[in-house]
Amino acid sequence: MSYIRPNFRHPELQANELGYARKDYEGSLSTLCAGCGHDSISAAIIQSCFELAIPPHSVAKISGIGCSSKTPTYFLGKSHGFNSVHGRMPSVATGANLANRDMVYIGVSGDGDSASIGLGQFAHVTRRNLNMLYIVENNGCYGLTKGQDSATADVGSASKKGVPNPYEPIDLCTMALQLGATFVGRSFSGDKNQLVPLIKAAISHRGFAFIDVISPCVTFNNTVQSTKGYEYAREHMAATGKMDFVPVRQEITADYEPGFTHEITLHDGSVVHLYKQEPGFDANDRNQAIRTLQAYKQKGEILTGLLYIDPDLEDFHEIQGTVNKPLRDLGATELCPGSRSLEAINSNLR
Amino acid sequence: MKPTNIKHPEYFHKVVDCQYACPAHTPVPEYIRLIAQGRYDDAYMVNWESNVFPGILGRTCDRPCEPACRRGRVEEEPVAICRLKRVAADNKVKDDIAKRIPSKPAKKNGKRVALVGAGPASLTVARDLAPLGYELHIFDAQKAGGGFMRSQIPSFRLPEEVLDEEVGYILGMGPVARFDTYIDSLQSLLEQNYDAVFVGSGAPRGRDLKNLPGRQEGAEHIHIGIDWLGSVAFEHTKSIGKKVIVLGGGNTAMDCCRTARRLGGDDVKVLVRSPFADMKASPWEKEDAIHEDIPIVDNHVPKEFVIEDGKLVGMRFDKVRAEYDSAGRRNLVPTGEDPVFFPCDDVLVAIGQENSFPWIERDIGIVFDKWGMPVLDKETFQATNPRVFFGGDAAFGPENIITAVAHGHQAAISIDLFCRGEKPSRRPAPGVTLVSQKMGIHEWSYDNQVDDDLRYKVPHADKKLSLLDRKLEVELGFDVATAFREAERCLNCDVQTVFSDSRCIECDACVDICPTDCISFIENAEEEALRKSLKIPANNLTQDIYVSGALKTGRVMVKDEDVCLHCGLCAERCPTSAWDMQKFLYEVTKAAPLCNV
Numbered sequence: 004m005s006y007i008r009p010n011f012r013h014p015e016l017q018a019n020e021l022g023y024a025r026k027d028y029e030g031s032l033s034t035l036c037a038g039c040g041h042d043s044i045s046a047a048i049i050q051s052c053f054e055l056a057i058p059p060h061s062v063a064k065i066s067g068i069g070c071s072s073k074t075p076t077y078f079l080g081k082s083h084g085f086n087s088v089h090g091r092m093p094s095v096a097t098g099a100n101l102a103n104r105d106m107v108y109i110g111v112s113g114d115g116d117s118a119s120i121g122l123g124q125f126a127h128v129t130r131r132n133l134n135m136l137y138i139v140e141n142n143g144c145y146g147l148t149k150g151q152d153s154a155t156a157d158v159g160s161a162s163k164k165g166v167p168n169p170y171e172p173i174d175l176c177t178m179a180l181q182l183g184a185t186f187v188g189r190s191f192s193g194d195k196n197q198l199v200p201l202i203k204a205a206i207s208h209r210g211f212a213f214i215d216v217i218s219p220c221v222t223f224n225n226t227v228q229s230t231k232g233y234e235y236a237r238e239h240m241a242a243t244g245k246m247d248f249v250p251v252r253q254e255i256t257a258d259y260e261p262g263f264t265h266e267i268t269l270h271d272g273s274v275v276h277l278y279k280q281e282p283g284f285d286a287n288d289r290n291q292a293i294r295t296l297q298a299y300k301q302k303g304e305i306l307t308g309l310l311y312i313d314p315d316l317e318d319f320h321e322i323q324g325t326v327n328k329p330l331r332d333l334g335a336t337e338l339c340p341g342s343r344s345l346e347a348i349n350s351n352l353r
Numbered sequence: 354m355k356p357t358n359i360k361h362p363e364y365f366h367k368v369v370d371c372q373y374a375c376p377a378h379t380p381v382p383e384y385i386r387l388i389a390q391g392r393y394d395d396a397y398m399v400n401w402e403s404n405v406f407p408g409i410l411g412r413t414c415d416r417p418c419e420p421a422c423r424r425g426r427v428e429e430e431p432v433a434i435c436r437l438k439r440v441a442a443d444n445k446v447k448d449d450i451a452k453r454i455p456s457k458p459a460k461k462n463g464k465r466v467a468l469v470g471a472g473p474a475s476l477t478v479a480r481d482l483a484p485l486g487y488e489l490h491i492f493d494a495q496k497a498g499g500g501f502m503r504s505q506i507p508s509f510r511l512p513e514e515v516l517d518e519e520v521g522y523i524l525g526m527g528p529v530a531r532f533d534t535y536i537d538s539l540q541s542l543l544e545q546n547y548d549a550v551f552v553g554s555g556a557p558r559g560r561d562l563k564n565l566p567g568r569q570e571g572a573e574h575i576h577i578g579i580d581w582l583g584s585v586a587f588e589h590t591k592s593i594g595k596k597v598i599v600l601g602g603g604n605t606a607m608d609c610c611r612t613a614r615r616l617g618g619d620d621v622k623v624l625v626r627s628p629f630a631d632m633k634a635s636p637w638e639k640e641d642a643i644h645e646d647i648p649i650v651d652n653h654v655p656k657e658f659v660i661e662d663g664k665l666v667g668m669r670f671d672k673v674r675a676e677y678d679s680a681g682r683r684n685l686v687p688t689g690e691d692p693v694f695f696p697c698d699d700v701l702v703a704i705g706q707e708n709s710f711p712w713i714e715r716d717i718g719i720v721f722d723k724w725g726m727p728v729l730d731k732e733t734f735q736a737t738n739p740r741v742f743f744g745g746d747a748a749f750g751p752e753n754i755i756t757a758v759a760h761g762h763q764a765a766i767s768i769d770l771f772c773r774g775e776k777p778s779r780r781p782a783p784g785v786t787l788v789s790q791k792m793g794i795h796e797w798s799y800d801n802q803v804d805d806d807l808r809y810k811v812p813h814a815d816k817k818l819s820l821l822d823r824k825l826e827v828e829l830g831f832d833v834a835t836a837f838r839e840a841e842r843c844l845n846c847d848v849q850t851v852f853s854d855s856r857c858i859e860c861d862a863c864v865d866i867c868p869t870d871c872i873s874f875i876e877n878a879e880e881e882a883l884r885k886s887l888k889i890p891a892n893n894l895t896q897d898i899y900v901s902g903a904l905k906t907g908r909v910m911v912k913d914e915d916v917c918l919h920c921g922l923c924a925e926r927c928p929t930s931a932w933d934m935q936k937f938l939y940e941v942t943k944a945a946p947l948c949n950v
């Protein structure tokens with residue numbers, strides 16, 4: 004077993020604008036099962052952060068418990084990380100984000116972590132429009148504890164154990180839409196052409212960006228009767244449309260590829276180009292997104308791509324009117340204004 | 354593109370860059386692993402089987418394998434392949450090797466073959482044919498075997514014991530050597546009813562500057578480089594003047610100047626027409642010369658030998674600069690500056706060699722071309738007189754030892770086929786095996802970890818001492834500890850990534866883990882388009898791309914062989930064993946099976 008990845012990389016691989024190599028965004032060698040979809044998502048995150056030229060030290064990776072939640076070890080090894088408690092990633096992310104609003108927050112969770120034990124935390128962080136990327140690596144099972152059905156398993160889907168799941172699944176994208184998420188997407192670990200631009204847009208989005216990524220558990224839930232296996236996902240994937248992400252730095256030219264429908268400018272000036280949408284689909288219409296998801300589910304298809312985006316809603320900091328600097332940048336007098344200020348606050352409450 | 358036919362012996366052979374580049378196709382990674390394991394005898398025999406002179410070549414080979422080495426494409430420098438070969442030779446147990454070398458065959462096959470010259474080409478033919486029971490007669494004008502390896506390559510690069518040992522192994526296998534015997538007529542040789550004659554007479558004539566003013570008057574102190582080296586080797590020449598000019602930019606010039614330094618030349622200079630970078634000499638030979646305080650003065654074209662009072666006092670040169678036309682052809686253009694004078698006591702002319710066959714009659718059925726070279730079949734080395742075969746420098750002009758060896762193997766096959774009444778054009782297929790290296794779920798029987806170490810330097814003897822003794826070997830060779838580290842740099846390019854379409858579930862695990870982004874799953878297309886659409890475009894056209902059949906999604910797996918590290922991670926991360934690491938062994942078939950390693 005190899006525990007170390009060789010250090011050589013393709014000689015033609017260029018550094019990004021900051022001078023970082025893609026290797027600077029890698030983590031340690033994965034210990035997940037060979038063939039796990041989660042590893043592809045890690046690779047997509049590495050690629051996205053590299054292409055966005057995010058300084059690795061300005062990223063915080065926060066996760067719960069599960070194979071999916073282990074993955075932050077396998078990407079962005081030079082970034083900050085917090086592997087928290089099962090289902091509690093959102094509260095840790097919220098705390099960190101409130102303390103330092105300048106960092107990029109990547110929350111990684113699983114379907115077990117988010118749709119079962121952490122459902123409450125998931126709901127509230129969504130409502131608050133916390134500025135973060137929240138990725139669920141959705142394999143329809145509890146991989147780490149040997150493949151029990153999770154709350155996202157479809158009715159009738161059967162894992163390695165062979166018993167069809169009898170319960171109605173939770174659709175996390177639908178929930179996120181209902182709870183006010185300002186960016187919602189769905190993708191598949193095996194489709195980096197779609198996943199990478201989606202992650203880049205989600206990171207650039209100011210506010211709560213949720214991506215549900217179908218990510219097959221190759222060991223426990225990649226059976227022919229599973230709706231979260233590689234084959235099923237490939238055969239039943241449909242997309243709202245192709246999406247391109249154009250970073251701010253790149254000059255936006257007028258010549259779009261054929262099929263272009265419209266563009267959405269994000270808060271930081273970067274632009275999302277949308278192509279050949281599902282007829283009549285409007286990524287700015289929350290209700291329509293929910294309806295379309297439902298319609299596809301009924302057809303037995305998995306609707307992927309960017310489902311909803313509103314780049315202009317206030318995020319948690321704006322709603323709260325917090326100080327616009329990270330706490331670490333405040334001086335002692337600002338952080339501890341003294342007994343006279345306390346007196347003033349107290350008298351206000353009398 | 355059509356799925357790659359990995360069954361074709363040349364497909365994976367090409368992936369083993371070093372072996373493919375070696376004219377004799379020595380299984381390089383195989384012997385490097387044996388060195389790493391401390392199995393020096395086995396490593397020696399793997400070499401001996403392929404290249405016949407591991408100890409000699411481990412010191413002197415032109416090493417075409419090294420520029421080809423994959424390692425040079427992912428970091429600064431290739432593996433020190435050549436010097437590792439020497440480690441096998443230095444550390445083997447001689448007595449054990451002697452036992453593994455085939456002894457004289459008990460039974461003769463009744464056929465007689467004459468070999469002209471006892472250089473590496475003839476010796477290889479003799480070695481390959483001896484076990485088959487041929488009666489082999491080797492003739493050489495020199496007093497001992499080895500050809501140019503003995504007369505030209507100085508002892509400070511190749512000690513006599515090493516040469517004697519390896520020439521001795523071959524002569525011990527049964528061939529009869531007649532030294533001090535110059536063949537002055539091929540016709541009379543053919544009349545002695547040999548079943549075949551092999552001509553391995555080399556390219557023995559050094560070029561001269563006959564028409565340069567002063568050449569005649571200064572003759573006493575103007576020497577042809579190769580003749581001079583030969584006369585030093587055979588100890589007819591023991592000294593040279595203090596100031597020496599060496600003309601030429603190839604390896605012969607480097608050997609001349611370094612030898613002159615050891616024979617009393619204090620002020621030895623190399624003057625070369627071309628720019629330094631264009632010189633023919635290997636970079637390491639130039640380095641060694643410079644290290645021995647020999648300046649290399651480039652862009653100087655000889656104008657005249659300057660004679661005063663009937664004695665050579667120096668040379669005058671015109672200065673030029675190189676200009677390259679659009680086709681990249683070089684032109685040396687005079688700079689217009691005044692000619693420059695360099696004083697000297699002796700001049701060594703090392704500006705190239707030529708073939709010459711004064712002893713071959715032109716009316717015995719051997720056709721020569723307009724350059725005086727024999728017309729040969731490129732594959733069989735057979736001349737237009739079917740009983741005569743050529744090889745080594747005599748075949749297509751001066752090359753090097755390893756090329757002479759490679760020719761020798763092929764000529765031996767031809768001679769054997771010819772003597773058995775078969776067509777020499779029916780070449781035997783190479784021997785190939787492909788064996789899985791899997792030991793456990795994630796375990797391989799080769800060391801798949803890729804080491805980061807930079808190339809190790811071979812230690813040299815003290816310069817002061819070396820310059821005093823022409824026979825003191827300069828390079829000391831790697832000690833075994835360093836050899837191990839250097840061997841670990843080898844990427845095991847012979848352990849191939851073998852893909853089976855039907856097993857792949859297209860999970861992308863291999864794509865994600867591959868450190869050098871070799872693998873892509875994409876829509877099939879024609880090669881040019883396919884190369885462009887890979888995760889990282891496959892721009893190195895000298896390297897193949899490996900294309901699978903259609904997978905479930907209709908896509909294909911395409912692997913760019915260019916910078917694959919053979920780390921096995923793709924196979925480790927593959928959940929279905931669609932990738933496997935399999936050791937590919939390619940062996941050039943020889944006239945006779947020689948030894949089992």
Ligand SMILES: Cc1cc2nc3c(=O)[nH]c(=O)nc-3n(C[C@H](O)[C@H](O)[C@H](O)COP(=O)(O)OP(=O)(O)OC[C@H]3O[C@@H](n4cnc5c(N)ncnc54)[C@H](O)[C@@H]3O)c2cc1C
Binds near residue numbers: 415555556757
């Ligand atoms: C100065 C110098 C340095 C070199 N250094 C290297 C090096 O470091 N590495 C390398 O790979 N190559 C080197 N070479 C090249 C290499 O020596 C030759 O390419 C190689 O030896 C050719 O082998 P061969 O068997 O064809 O002939 P040769 O080695 O040239 O042997 C031919 C033999 O045939 C004999 N002969 C010729 N005609 C007759 C005749 N009519 N009758 C009887 N005997 C005859 C000659 O005496 C000679 O011994 C060097 C060459 C020179 C000149």
Ligand SMILES: Cc1ncc(C[n+]2csc(CCOP(=O)(O)OP(=O)(O)O)c2C)c(N)n1
Binds near residue numbers: 069120140142147
């Ligand atoms: C509080 C608590 N309850 C239960 C567990 C056991 N447990 C560990 S991982 C896991 C489920 C993980 O499933 P998911 O989030 O889908 O991750 P996956 O392994 O499938 O990627 C559970 C129930 C735990 N670690 N902590």
Ligand code: SF4
Binds near residue numbers: 034035040
């Ligand atoms: S158990 Fe499943 S989810 Fe966990 S690493 Fe293995 S394949 Fe991935």
Ligand code: SF4
Binds near residue numbers: 916
């Ligand atoms: S052996 Fe496999 S993983 Fe390693 S470099 Fe080659 S293709 Fe990539």
Ligand code: SF4
Binds near residue numbers: 856862929931
């Ligand atoms: S890891 Fe194996 S199964 Fe997965 S894509 Fe690669 S070859 Fe196919």
Ligand SMILES: [Mg+2]
Binds near residue numbers: 069113143144145153
């Ligand atoms: Mg799960």
